[in-house]
Amino acid sequence: MSGDLLPFPLASTGVSTSEARAFADEYFASSRENRERRIEEFRLENAETLLALCQLLDKRVESGPAEVLEAAELAYSFVSHLPADQGSFLFDERDYYLGELALVAGCCCRVLSLRQNCREWLDYAAGWFLLTANSAGDSARVSYQRLALYMEERNLVAVLEMAGPILECFNRTGARELALKCRYVQAAAMREAGQTERALEAFEQVCADARELKSTRVLGAVFVALGQLYCEMGKSDQSLKLVAEAEPFLRASGDKVALSKLHWGVGQLLQSQSRIQDALQAYRASQTELLELKMQGDVAALHLVIADLLLETGQDRQAEWEIRAALPIIDELKMVPEGFAAMSLLRESLRRRTIDRGALRKVHGYFEEIGS
Amino acid sequence: MDNQRQSGSDLVYLVLEETLPMIHTALVSYYGFSDSEAETFKDTLAIWFHRVGRRANGQLPSSSDLREQLAFVACKYARALQLTKANSGLPVETGFAESLQTSPEEVAFALLNRMELAGSPS
Numbered sequence: 001m002s003g004d005l006l007p008f009p010l011a012s013t014g015v016s017t018s019e020a021r022a023f024a025d026e027y028f029a030s031s032r033e034n035r036e037r038r039i040e041e042f043r044l045e046n047a048e049t050l051l052a053l054c055q056l057l058d059k060r061v062e063s064g065p066a067e068v069l070e071a072a073e074l075a076y077s078f079v080s081h082l083p084a085d086q087g088s089f090l091f092d093e094r095d096y097y098l099g100e101l102a103l104v105a106g107c108c109c110r111v112l113s114l115r116q117n118c119r120e121w122l123d124y125a126a127g128w129f130l131l132t133a134n135s136a137g138d139s140a141r142v143s144y145q146r147l148a149l150y151m152e153e154r155n156l157v158a159v160l161e162m163a164g165p166i167l168e169c170f171n172r173t174g175a176r177e178l179a180l181k182c183r184y185v186q187a188a189a190m191r192e193a194g195q196t197e198r199a200l201e202a203f204e205q206v207c208a209d210a211r212e213l214k215s216t217r218v219l220g221a222v223f224v225a226l227g228q229l230y231c232e233m234g235k236s237d238q239s240l241k242l243v244a245e246a247e248p249f250l251r252a253s254g255d256k257v258a259l260s261k262l263h264w265g266v267g268q269l270l271q272s273q274s275r276i277q278d279a280l281q282a283y284r285a286s287q288t289e290l291l292e293l294k295m296q297g298d299v300a301a302l303h304l305v306i307a308d309l310l311l312e313t314g315q316d317r318q319a320e321w322e323i324r325a326a327l328p329i330i331d332e333l334k335m336v337p338e339g340f341a342a343m344s345l346l347r348e349s350l351r352r353r354t355i356d357r358g359a360l361r362k363v364h365g366y367f368e369e370i371g372s
Numbered sequence: 373m374d375n376q377r378q379s380g381s382d383l384v385y386l387v388l389e390e391t392l393p394m395i396h397t398a399l400v401s402y403y404g405f406s407d408s409e410a411e412t413f414k415d416t417l418a419i420w421f422h423r424v425g426r427r428a429n430g431q432l433p434s435s436s437d438l439r440e441q442l443a444f445v446a447c448k449y450a451r452a453l454q455l456t457k458a459n460s461g462l463p464v465e466t467g468f469a470e471s472l473q474t475s476p477e478e479v480a481f482a483l484l485n486r487m488e489l490a491g492s493p494s
Contacts, residue, residue: 090419091449096427134424134433134437173433
Protein backbone atom coordinates (compact mmCIF):
# COMPACT_ATOMS: atom_id res chain seq x y z
CA MET A 1 0.00 0.00 0.00
CA SER A 2 1.34 3.41 -0.90
CA GLY A 3 -0.79 5.64 1.27
CA ASP A 4 -1.03 8.14 -1.60
CA LEU A 5 -4.77 8.62 -1.29
CA LEU A 6 -5.35 9.56 2.27
CA PRO A 7 -8.64 11.24 3.19
CA PHE A 8 -7.52 12.19 6.70
CA PRO A 9 -8.05 14.33 8.65
CA LEU A 10 -11.36 15.52 7.27
CA ALA A 11 -13.95 18.01 8.42
CA SER A 12 -17.71 17.39 8.53
CA THR A 13 -19.20 16.46 5.15
CA GLY A 14 -21.54 19.47 4.99
CA VAL A 15 -24.66 17.53 3.94
CA SER A 16 -27.06 16.21 6.55
CA THR A 17 -28.86 12.90 6.16
CA SER A 18 -32.18 14.57 5.32
CA GLU A 19 -30.54 16.96 2.84
CA ALA A 20 -28.84 13.98 1.23
CA ARG A 21 -32.19 12.23 0.79
CA ALA A 22 -33.64 15.36 -0.78
CA PHE A 23 -30.71 15.61 -3.23
CA ALA A 24 -31.08 11.94 -4.13
CA ASP A 25 -34.85 12.26 -4.63
CA GLU A 26 -34.41 15.33 -6.81
CA TYR A 27 -31.68 13.67 -8.87
CA PHE A 28 -33.82 10.59 -9.50
CA ALA A 29 -36.96 12.60 -10.29
CA SER A 30 -35.15 14.78 -12.86
CA SER A 31 -35.21 14.08 -16.57
CA ARG A 32 -32.02 12.80 -18.17
CA GLU A 33 -31.26 16.21 -19.71
CA ASN A 34 -31.83 18.00 -16.41
CA ARG A 35 -29.67 15.52 -14.54
CA GLU A 36 -26.80 15.99 -16.96
CA ARG A 37 -27.14 19.76 -17.05
CA ARG A 38 -27.43 20.18 -13.27
CA ILE A 39 -25.16 17.31 -12.23
CA GLU A 40 -22.97 19.57 -10.05
CA GLU A 41 -26.01 20.71 -8.03
CA PHE A 42 -26.97 17.27 -6.74
CA ARG A 43 -23.91 17.00 -4.46
CA LEU A 44 -22.94 13.56 -5.73
CA GLU A 45 -19.38 14.27 -4.61
CA ASN A 46 -20.70 13.80 -1.08
CA ALA A 47 -20.68 10.36 0.56
CA GLU A 48 -23.92 11.06 2.44
CA THR A 49 -25.76 11.90 -0.82
CA LEU A 50 -24.36 8.82 -2.55
CA LEU A 51 -25.49 6.62 0.32
CA ALA A 52 -29.03 8.01 0.02
CA LEU A 53 -28.94 7.67 -3.78
CA CYS A 54 -27.73 4.05 -3.72
CA GLN A 55 -30.49 3.16 -1.26
CA LEU A 56 -33.10 4.90 -3.40
CA LEU A 57 -31.95 3.26 -6.63
CA ASP A 58 -31.84 -0.18 -5.02
CA LYS A 59 -35.45 0.23 -3.85
CA ARG A 60 -36.67 1.35 -7.28
CA VAL A 61 -35.23 -1.46 -9.46
CA GLU A 62 -38.54 -3.34 -9.47
CA SER A 63 -40.64 -0.30 -10.29
CA GLY A 64 -38.54 0.99 -13.21
CA PRO A 65 -35.29 -0.81 -14.06
CA ALA A 66 -34.60 1.33 -17.16
CA GLU A 67 -34.91 4.61 -15.21
CA VAL A 68 -32.73 3.26 -12.40
CA LEU A 69 -30.09 2.11 -14.91
CA GLU A 70 -29.97 5.55 -16.51
CA ALA A 71 -29.59 7.27 -13.13
CA ALA A 72 -26.95 4.79 -11.89
CA GLU A 73 -24.88 5.07 -15.08
CA LEU A 74 -24.71 8.86 -14.91
CA ALA A 75 -23.90 8.89 -11.19
CA TYR A 76 -21.17 6.27 -11.74
CA SER A 77 -19.67 8.30 -14.56
CA PHE A 78 -19.72 11.48 -12.44
CA VAL A 79 -18.08 9.88 -9.39
CA SER A 80 -15.49 7.94 -11.38
CA HIS A 81 -14.37 11.15 -13.12
CA LEU A 82 -14.16 13.22 -9.93
CA PRO A 83 -10.63 14.56 -9.45
CA ALA A 84 -8.79 13.04 -6.47
CA ASP A 85 -8.93 16.29 -4.49
CA GLN A 86 -12.70 16.57 -4.79
CA GLY A 87 -15.37 14.64 -2.93
CA SER A 88 -15.86 14.10 0.78
CA PHE A 89 -15.09 10.42 0.95
CA LEU A 90 -13.66 8.69 4.00
CA PHE A 91 -11.42 5.63 3.76
CA ASP A 92 -13.02 3.11 1.35
CA GLU A 93 -16.12 5.18 0.51
CA ARG A 94 -15.32 6.20 -3.07
CA ASP A 95 -14.57 2.56 -3.98
CA TYR A 96 -17.67 1.36 -2.15
CA TYR A 97 -20.09 3.76 -3.87
CA LEU A 98 -18.60 3.10 -7.31
CA GLY A 99 -19.04 -0.63 -6.60
CA GLU A 100 -22.58 -0.11 -5.37
CA LEU A 101 -23.61 2.00 -8.39
CA ALA A 102 -22.07 -0.57 -10.76
CA LEU A 103 -23.89 -3.36 -8.92
CA VAL A 104 -27.25 -1.58 -9.23
CA ALA A 105 -26.57 -0.94 -12.94
CA GLY A 106 -25.65 -4.62 -13.42
CA CYS A 107 -28.83 -5.76 -11.68
CA CYS A 108 -30.96 -3.47 -13.91
CA CYS A 109 -29.22 -4.74 -17.05
CA ARG A 110 -30.00 -8.31 -16.00
CA VAL A 111 -33.69 -7.50 -15.49
CA LEU A 112 -33.70 -5.75 -18.87
CA SER A 113 -32.04 -8.77 -20.56
CA LEU A 114 -28.96 -6.68 -21.46
CA ARG A 115 -26.72 -9.56 -20.55
CA GLN A 116 -23.38 -8.44 -21.95
CA ASN A 117 -23.78 -5.02 -20.28
CA CYS A 118 -24.76 -6.82 -17.09
CA ARG A 119 -21.52 -8.82 -17.13
CA GLU A 120 -19.45 -5.68 -17.64
CA TRP A 121 -21.14 -3.79 -14.80
CA LEU A 122 -20.73 -6.76 -12.46
CA ASP A 123 -17.03 -6.91 -13.34
CA TYR A 124 -16.69 -3.21 -12.46
CA ALA A 125 -18.56 -3.77 -9.19
CA ALA A 126 -16.34 -6.73 -8.29
CA GLY A 127 -13.23 -4.64 -8.98
CA TRP A 128 -14.30 -1.74 -6.76
CA PHE A 129 -15.54 -3.98 -3.97
CA LEU A 130 -12.14 -5.67 -3.76
CA LEU A 131 -10.89 -2.37 -2.34
CA THR A 132 -13.55 -2.01 0.36
CA ALA A 133 -13.42 -2.92 4.03
CA ASN A 134 -16.10 -5.58 3.74
CA SER A 135 -14.92 -6.97 0.41
CA ALA A 136 -16.09 -10.54 1.15
CA GLY A 137 -19.67 -9.48 1.87
CA ASP A 138 -19.83 -7.02 -1.02
CA SER A 139 -18.27 -9.52 -3.46
CA ALA A 140 -20.84 -12.12 -2.41
CA ARG A 141 -23.59 -9.71 -3.52
CA VAL A 142 -21.92 -9.49 -6.95
CA SER A 143 -21.73 -13.30 -7.02
CA TYR A 144 -25.47 -13.49 -6.35
CA GLN A 145 -26.15 -11.32 -9.43
CA ARG A 146 -23.89 -13.60 -11.49
CA LEU A 147 -25.80 -16.60 -10.17
CA ALA A 148 -29.11 -15.04 -11.20
CA LEU A 149 -27.67 -14.22 -14.62
CA TYR A 150 -26.61 -17.85 -15.11
CA MET A 151 -30.14 -18.87 -14.18
CA GLU A 152 -31.59 -16.64 -16.87
CA GLU A 153 -29.19 -18.11 -19.39
CA ARG A 154 -30.31 -21.61 -18.33
CA ASN A 155 -26.80 -22.60 -17.27
CA LEU A 156 -28.15 -24.91 -14.58
CA VAL A 157 -24.80 -26.63 -13.96
CA ALA A 158 -23.23 -23.29 -13.04
CA VAL A 159 -26.24 -22.32 -10.90
CA LEU A 160 -26.19 -25.51 -8.87
CA GLU A 161 -22.41 -25.33 -8.48
CA MET A 162 -22.35 -21.68 -7.39
CA ALA A 163 -25.48 -21.48 -5.24
CA GLY A 164 -24.12 -23.57 -2.33
CA PRO A 165 -21.06 -21.48 -1.41
CA ILE A 166 -22.84 -18.15 -1.97
CA LEU A 167 -25.74 -19.25 0.21
CA GLU A 168 -23.30 -20.40 2.89
CA CYS A 169 -21.58 -17.01 2.78
CA PHE A 170 -24.90 -15.18 3.30
CA ASN A 171 -25.93 -17.58 6.06
CA ARG A 172 -22.65 -17.08 7.90
CA THR A 173 -22.85 -13.29 7.69
CA GLY A 174 -26.51 -13.18 8.67
CA ALA A 175 -27.60 -11.63 5.32
CA ARG A 176 -31.02 -13.26 5.49
CA GLU A 177 -32.71 -11.59 2.52
CA LEU A 178 -29.78 -12.37 0.24
CA ALA A 179 -29.79 -15.99 1.47
CA LEU A 180 -33.49 -16.16 0.59
CA LYS A 181 -32.79 -14.85 -2.91
CA CYS A 182 -30.19 -17.61 -3.37
CA ARG A 183 -32.67 -20.25 -2.25
CA TYR A 184 -35.17 -18.77 -4.69
CA VAL A 185 -32.69 -19.22 -7.57
CA GLN A 186 -31.96 -22.78 -6.42
CA ALA A 187 -35.68 -23.54 -6.49
CA ALA A 188 -35.94 -22.01 -9.98
CA ALA A 189 -33.09 -24.28 -11.13
CA MET A 190 -34.89 -27.32 -9.71
CA ARG A 191 -38.02 -26.33 -11.57
CA GLU A 192 -36.05 -25.89 -14.77
CA ALA A 193 -34.39 -29.29 -14.28
CA GLY A 194 -37.83 -30.91 -14.11
CA GLN A 195 -37.76 -31.53 -10.33
CA THR A 196 -41.22 -30.02 -9.98
CA GLU A 197 -42.17 -31.40 -6.54
CA ARG A 198 -38.82 -30.41 -4.99
CA ALA A 199 -39.09 -26.98 -6.59
CA LEU A 200 -42.60 -26.49 -5.22
CA GLU A 201 -41.50 -27.42 -1.72
CA ALA A 202 -38.50 -25.08 -1.95
CA PHE A 203 -40.56 -22.15 -3.28
CA GLU A 204 -43.21 -22.61 -0.57
CA GLN A 205 -40.50 -22.54 2.10
CA VAL A 206 -38.94 -19.42 0.56
CA CYS A 207 -42.41 -17.84 0.50
CA ALA A 208 -43.00 -18.60 4.18
CA ASP A 209 -39.57 -17.26 5.16
CA ALA A 210 -40.01 -14.14 3.02
CA ARG A 211 -43.30 -13.43 4.80
CA GLU A 212 -41.61 -13.81 8.17
CA LEU A 213 -38.76 -11.54 7.09
CA LYS A 214 -41.24 -9.10 5.48
CA SER A 215 -39.11 -9.11 2.32
CA THR A 216 -41.38 -7.52 -0.28
CA ARG A 217 -38.74 -8.01 -2.97
CA VAL A 218 -38.46 -11.79 -2.54
CA LEU A 219 -42.20 -12.17 -1.94
CA GLY A 220 -42.98 -10.47 -5.27
CA ALA A 221 -40.77 -12.85 -7.23
CA VAL A 222 -41.86 -15.96 -5.33
CA PHE A 223 -45.56 -15.13 -5.76
CA VAL A 224 -45.03 -15.10 -9.52
CA ALA A 225 -43.05 -18.36 -9.53
CA LEU A 226 -45.51 -20.17 -7.28
CA GLY A 227 -48.50 -18.95 -9.30
CA GLN A 228 -46.94 -20.35 -12.48
CA LEU A 229 -45.90 -23.60 -10.83
CA TYR A 230 -49.36 -24.26 -9.34
CA CYS A 231 -50.78 -23.64 -12.79
CA GLU A 232 -48.31 -26.02 -14.47
CA MET A 233 -49.17 -28.69 -11.90
CA GLY A 234 -52.87 -28.32 -12.56
CA LYS A 235 -53.56 -26.72 -9.16
CA SER A 236 -55.73 -23.94 -10.59
CA ASP A 237 -57.50 -23.15 -7.31
CA GLN A 238 -54.22 -22.57 -5.48
CA SER A 239 -52.91 -20.53 -8.39
CA LEU A 240 -56.02 -18.32 -8.36
CA LYS A 241 -55.83 -17.88 -4.60
CA LEU A 242 -52.23 -16.80 -4.88
CA VAL A 243 -52.95 -14.34 -7.71
CA ALA A 244 -55.74 -12.81 -5.63
CA GLU A 245 -53.30 -12.22 -2.76
CA ALA A 246 -50.36 -11.16 -4.94
CA GLU A 247 -52.11 -8.56 -7.12
CA PRO A 248 -52.91 -5.99 -4.38
CA PHE A 249 -49.65 -6.76 -2.60
CA LEU A 250 -47.54 -6.03 -5.71
CA ARG A 251 -49.55 -2.89 -6.49
CA ALA A 252 -49.01 -1.62 -2.96
CA SER A 253 -45.29 -2.38 -3.00
CA GLY A 254 -44.83 -0.82 -6.46
CA ASP A 255 -43.19 -3.98 -7.85
CA LYS A 256 -44.18 -3.43 -11.47
CA VAL A 257 -41.77 -6.08 -12.75
CA ALA A 258 -43.39 -8.85 -10.70
CA LEU A 259 -46.88 -7.46 -11.38
CA SER A 260 -46.42 -7.68 -15.14
CA LYS A 261 -45.13 -11.24 -14.78
CA LEU A 262 -48.05 -12.10 -12.54
CA HIS A 263 -50.37 -11.03 -15.36
CA TRP A 264 -48.34 -13.26 -17.68
CA GLY A 265 -49.02 -16.10 -15.23
CA VAL A 266 -52.73 -15.23 -15.27
CA GLY A 267 -52.59 -15.73 -19.04
CA GLN A 268 -51.07 -19.17 -18.53
CA LEU A 269 -53.78 -20.03 -16.01
CA LEU A 270 -56.54 -18.96 -18.39
CA GLN A 271 -54.89 -20.86 -21.24
CA SER A 272 -54.79 -24.00 -19.08
CA GLN A 273 -58.56 -23.58 -18.63
CA SER A 274 -58.94 -23.28 -22.44
CA ARG A 275 -60.18 -19.68 -22.12
CA ILE A 276 -58.22 -18.65 -25.17
CA GLN A 277 -59.53 -15.09 -25.71
CA ASP A 278 -59.17 -14.24 -22.01
CA ALA A 279 -55.66 -15.71 -22.04
CA LEU A 280 -54.71 -13.63 -25.06
CA GLN A 281 -56.05 -10.53 -23.33
CA ALA A 282 -54.02 -11.25 -20.21
CA TYR A 283 -50.86 -11.87 -22.26
CA ARG A 284 -51.40 -8.61 -24.14
CA ALA A 285 -51.91 -6.69 -20.89
CA SER A 286 -48.71 -8.15 -19.50
CA GLN A 287 -46.87 -7.32 -22.72
CA THR A 288 -47.99 -3.69 -22.58
CA GLU A 289 -46.73 -3.43 -19.00
CA LEU A 290 -43.40 -5.03 -19.93
CA LEU A 291 -43.05 -2.64 -22.84
CA GLU A 292 -43.58 0.30 -20.49
CA LEU A 293 -40.83 -1.11 -18.28
CA LYS A 294 -38.59 -1.41 -21.38
CA MET A 295 -38.16 -5.14 -20.71
CA GLN A 296 -37.70 -6.01 -24.36
CA GLY A 297 -36.54 -9.59 -23.77
CA ASP A 298 -39.78 -10.44 -22.01
CA VAL A 299 -41.82 -8.60 -24.62
CA ALA A 300 -40.19 -10.86 -27.27
CA ALA A 301 -40.86 -13.97 -25.18
CA LEU A 302 -44.52 -13.04 -24.92
CA HIS A 303 -44.73 -12.55 -28.70
CA LEU A 304 -43.63 -16.19 -28.99
CA VAL A 305 -46.02 -17.41 -26.29
CA ILE A 306 -48.89 -15.61 -28.03
CA ALA A 307 -47.77 -17.04 -31.39
CA ASP A 308 -47.87 -20.53 -29.91
CA LEU A 309 -51.40 -19.95 -28.63
CA LEU A 310 -52.52 -18.51 -31.99
CA LEU A 311 -51.11 -21.53 -33.81
CA GLU A 312 -53.02 -23.79 -31.43
CA THR A 313 -56.22 -22.06 -32.47
CA GLY A 314 -55.40 -22.17 -36.19
CA GLN A 315 -54.60 -18.45 -36.55
CA ASP A 316 -51.39 -19.03 -38.51
CA ARG A 317 -51.08 -15.62 -40.13
CA GLN A 318 -51.43 -13.72 -36.83
CA ALA A 319 -48.95 -16.14 -35.29
CA GLU A 320 -46.48 -15.39 -38.03
CA TRP A 321 -46.81 -11.68 -37.32
CA GLU A 322 -46.04 -12.27 -33.62
CA ILE A 323 -42.93 -14.28 -34.46
CA ARG A 324 -41.74 -11.66 -36.92
CA ALA A 325 -42.12 -9.04 -34.16
CA ALA A 326 -40.03 -11.12 -31.75
CA LEU A 327 -37.09 -12.11 -33.94
CA PRO A 328 -35.42 -8.68 -34.29
CA ILE A 329 -35.52 -8.21 -30.49
CA ILE A 330 -33.94 -11.62 -29.92
CA ASP A 331 -31.26 -10.77 -32.46
CA GLU A 332 -30.61 -7.34 -30.96
CA LEU A 333 -30.35 -8.61 -27.40
CA LYS A 334 -28.22 -11.58 -28.52
CA MET A 335 -30.47 -13.79 -26.42
CA VAL A 336 -31.00 -17.53 -26.28
CA PRO A 337 -27.42 -18.60 -26.99
CA GLU A 338 -28.43 -22.25 -26.76
CA GLY A 339 -31.49 -21.61 -28.83
CA PHE A 340 -29.75 -20.30 -31.94
CA ALA A 341 -30.32 -23.56 -33.79
CA ALA A 342 -34.00 -23.45 -32.92
CA MET A 343 -34.16 -19.84 -34.01
CA SER A 344 -32.59 -20.61 -37.41
CA LEU A 345 -35.06 -23.40 -37.85
CA LEU A 346 -37.88 -21.04 -36.97
CA ARG A 347 -36.63 -18.45 -39.46
CA GLU A 348 -36.40 -21.09 -42.15
CA SER A 349 -39.88 -22.42 -41.43
CA LEU A 350 -41.24 -18.86 -41.50
CA ARG A 351 -39.60 -18.35 -44.88
CA ARG A 352 -41.40 -21.45 -46.13
CA ARG A 353 -44.56 -20.21 -44.35
CA THR A 354 -44.98 -23.39 -42.31
CA ILE A 355 -44.21 -22.65 -38.67
CA ASP A 356 -42.40 -25.30 -36.66
CA ARG A 357 -44.03 -25.21 -33.20
CA GLY A 358 -41.32 -27.37 -31.68
CA ALA A 359 -38.68 -24.83 -32.65
CA LEU A 360 -40.89 -21.99 -31.44
CA ARG A 361 -41.34 -23.54 -27.99
CA LYS A 362 -37.62 -24.28 -27.76
CA VAL A 363 -36.87 -20.59 -28.31
CA HIS A 364 -39.40 -19.13 -25.91
CA GLY A 365 -38.51 -21.76 -23.31
CA TYR A 366 -35.28 -19.82 -22.72
CA PHE A 367 -37.02 -16.64 -21.75
CA GLU A 368 -38.63 -17.27 -18.40
CA GLU A 369 -37.46 -14.77 -15.91
CA ILE A 370 -36.44 -14.67 -12.30
CA GLY A 371 -36.67 -11.95 -9.68
CA SER A 372 -33.94 -9.50 -8.87
CA MET B 373 -38.12 -1.36 9.47
CA ASP B 374 -37.69 1.51 11.95
CA ASN B 375 -36.94 -1.00 14.67
CA GLN B 376 -34.36 -2.58 12.39
CA ARG B 377 -32.76 0.81 11.75
CA GLN B 378 -32.77 1.55 15.45
CA SER B 379 -31.14 -1.73 16.37
CA GLY B 380 -28.58 -1.28 13.55
CA SER B 381 -27.68 2.11 14.92
CA ASP B 382 -27.44 0.70 18.46
CA LEU B 383 -25.10 -2.01 17.21
CA VAL B 384 -22.84 0.54 15.55
CA TYR B 385 -22.63 2.55 18.80
CA LEU B 386 -21.93 -0.61 20.79
CA VAL B 387 -19.12 -1.76 18.50
CA LEU B 388 -17.58 1.71 18.49
CA GLU B 389 -17.74 1.91 22.27
CA GLU B 390 -16.07 -1.48 22.64
CA THR B 391 -13.42 -1.10 19.97
CA LEU B 392 -12.31 2.55 19.96
CA PRO B 393 -10.31 2.40 23.24
CA MET B 394 -8.23 -0.49 21.87
CA ILE B 395 -7.78 1.32 18.57
CA HIS B 396 -6.61 4.43 20.44
CA THR B 397 -3.98 2.37 22.23
CA ALA B 398 -2.80 0.83 18.94
CA LEU B 399 -2.63 4.24 17.24
CA VAL B 400 -0.52 5.75 20.01
CA SER B 401 1.64 2.84 21.14
CA TYR B 402 2.00 0.92 17.89
CA TYR B 403 1.76 3.48 15.07
CA GLY B 404 3.26 6.41 16.96
CA PHE B 405 0.32 8.85 16.77
CA SER B 406 0.18 11.71 19.23
CA ASP B 407 -2.90 11.74 21.49
CA SER B 408 -4.53 14.57 19.55
CA GLU B 409 -3.81 12.89 16.19
CA ALA B 410 -5.37 9.70 17.54
CA GLU B 411 -8.48 11.60 18.68
CA THR B 412 -8.96 13.23 15.26
CA PHE B 413 -8.39 9.90 13.54
CA LYS B 414 -11.00 8.22 15.76
CA ASP B 415 -13.54 10.98 15.06
CA THR B 416 -13.10 10.43 11.32
CA LEU B 417 -13.33 6.68 11.82
CA ALA B 418 -16.58 7.10 13.77
CA ILE B 419 -18.20 9.21 11.00
CA TRP B 420 -17.22 6.58 8.43
CA PHE B 421 -18.42 3.73 10.63
CA HIS B 422 -21.84 5.29 11.19
CA ARG B 423 -22.28 5.40 7.41
CA VAL B 424 -21.08 1.79 7.12
CA GLY B 425 -23.91 0.94 9.50
CA ARG B 426 -26.38 2.37 7.00
CA ARG B 427 -24.95 0.57 3.95
CA ALA B 428 -26.72 -2.32 2.23
CA ASN B 429 -30.18 -1.13 3.28
CA GLY B 430 -30.01 -2.11 6.90
CA GLN B 431 -28.67 -5.62 6.30
CA LEU B 432 -25.92 -5.20 8.84
CA PRO B 433 -23.18 -7.79 9.30
CA SER B 434 -22.80 -9.39 12.75
CA SER B 435 -21.15 -7.42 15.55
CA SER B 436 -17.96 -9.48 15.26
CA ASP B 437 -17.75 -8.79 11.50
CA LEU B 438 -18.35 -5.10 12.15
CA ARG B 439 -15.64 -5.04 14.81
CA GLU B 440 -13.27 -6.74 12.37
CA GLN B 441 -14.02 -4.15 9.67
CA LEU B 442 -13.48 -1.29 12.10
CA ALA B 443 -10.17 -2.64 13.40
CA PHE B 444 -8.90 -3.49 9.94
CA VAL B 445 -9.75 -0.11 8.44
CA ALA B 446 -8.23 1.68 11.43
CA CYS B 447 -4.93 -0.22 11.08
CA LYS B 448 -4.84 0.02 7.28
CA TYR B 449 -5.26 3.79 7.23
CA ALA B 450 -3.16 4.45 10.33
CA ARG B 451 -0.28 2.65 8.64
CA ALA B 452 -0.93 4.47 5.35
CA LEU B 453 -0.87 7.82 7.16
CA GLN B 454 2.43 7.07 8.84
CA LEU B 455 3.86 5.78 5.56
CA THR B 456 2.85 9.02 3.86
CA LYS B 457 4.53 10.96 6.64
CA ALA B 458 7.70 8.90 6.30
CA ASN B 459 7.69 9.19 2.50
CA SER B 460 7.27 12.95 2.60
CA GLY B 461 10.25 13.37 4.92
CA LEU B 462 8.27 14.15 8.09
CA PRO B 463 9.84 12.64 11.23
CA VAL B 464 8.62 9.20 12.29
CA GLU B 465 10.10 7.91 15.52
CA THR B 466 12.57 5.10 14.84
CA GLY B 467 10.77 2.80 17.26
CA PHE B 468 7.72 2.84 15.00
CA ALA B 469 9.50 2.27 11.69
CA GLU B 470 9.33 -1.49 12.27
CA SER B 471 5.57 -1.40 12.91
CA LEU B 472 5.09 -0.09 9.39
CA GLN B 473 6.61 -3.32 8.04
CA THR B 474 3.81 -5.38 9.64
CA SER B 475 0.66 -5.84 7.56
CA PRO B 476 -2.43 -4.02 8.87
CA GLU B 477 -4.33 -7.33 8.86
CA GLU B 478 -1.84 -8.81 11.31
CA VAL B 479 -2.06 -5.82 13.60
CA ALA B 480 -5.88 -5.82 13.42
CA PHE B 481 -6.11 -9.52 14.27
CA ALA B 482 -3.72 -9.09 17.19
CA LEU B 483 -5.92 -6.23 18.38
CA LEU B 484 -9.09 -8.29 18.10
CA ASN B 485 -7.46 -11.22 19.89
CA ARG B 486 -6.46 -8.96 22.73
CA MET B 487 -10.05 -7.71 22.95
CA GLU B 488 -11.34 -11.25 23.12
CA LEU B 489 -8.85 -12.16 25.81
CA ALA B 490 -9.94 -9.09 27.77
CA GLY B 491 -13.48 -10.41 27.41
CA SER B 492 -15.04 -7.15 26.30
CA PRO B 493 -17.15 -8.18 23.27
CA SER B 494 -20.23 -10.23 23.90
